[in-house]
Amino acid sequence: DIQMTQSPSSLSASVGDRVTITCRASQSIDSYLNWYQQKPGQAPKFLIYGAITLQNGVPSRFSGSGSGTDFTLTISSLQPEDFATYYCQQSYSIPVTFGQGTKLEIK
Amino acid sequence: QMQLQESGPRLMKPSQTLSLTCTVSGGSISSVSYYWNWIRQPAGKGLEWIGRIYTGGSTNYNPSLKSRLTISMDTSKNQFSLRLTSVTAADTAVYYCARAPSLFKGGHSWFAPWGQGTLVTVSS
Numbered sequence: 001d002i003q004m005t006q007s008p009s010s011l012s013a014s015v016g017d018r019v020t021i022t023c024r025a026s027q028s029i030d031s032y033l034n035w036y037q038q039k040p041g042q043a044p045k046f047l048i049y050g051a052i053t054l055q056n057g058v059p060s061r062f063s064g065s066g067s068g069t070d071f072t073l074t075i076s077s078l079q080p081e082d083f084a085t086y087y088c089q090q091s092y093s094i095p096v097t098f099g100q101g102t103k104l105e106i107k
Numbered sequence: 108q109m110q111l112q113e114s115g116p117r118l119m120k121p122s123q124t125l126s127l128t129c130t131v132s133g134g135s136i137s138s139v140s141y142y143w144n145w146i147r148q149p150a151g152k153g154l155e156w157i158g159r160i161y162t163g164g165s166t167n168y169n170p171s172l173k174s175r176l177t178i179s180m181d182t183s184k185n186q187f188s189l190r191l192t193s194v195t196a197a198d199t200a201v202y203y204c205a206r207a208p209s210l211f212k213g214g215h216s217w218f219a220p221w222g223q224g225t226l227v228t229v230s231s
Contacts, residue, residue: 043221095156
């Protein structure tokens, strides 16, 4: 199985801050990397596929980068609705695997 | 707009067999363009992919669950189902069903939409 490791596990930030979350794969996954946002009591919401392509309707303050084993999710200017847990997920091979999550909290 | 809805028991005893159903509305599960997936999340923890089924009935399972797992589909009801045998407390989780594209350019695939999830508790 491909192991996905996110850092940090948690992050405190303020509205307006720029934040970056990192996801590392245990082997190369090309650009087969997706990002999700999950709020308490809700199902995950799909944000980005192919490491860089935003799903329709996702605000442009979200961006993704990377390829191979190292990837990042950046939120350019945090909004109150962005405080949530974020997960990366590889779709390169079966079994599909997720990172452990990064909880983004209000400072 | 497609919607998915999980249904099944909320409380189970150890060693029993868990059966969950995902009912799909707003589209057909017979489409060749999608995989139909089960994903679970223990309370306060991360996401674990359980397995998927494709039109025609072909399946892929997480090796960690493969010996206990069966995923099937009923196209006449537009539903797909999960059956997990010999459950233990470790199977306590919110179980989600989700769709994933199978024919997108470049082979990319992702989970959307998701059902709202159903909490299954295994306890004696």
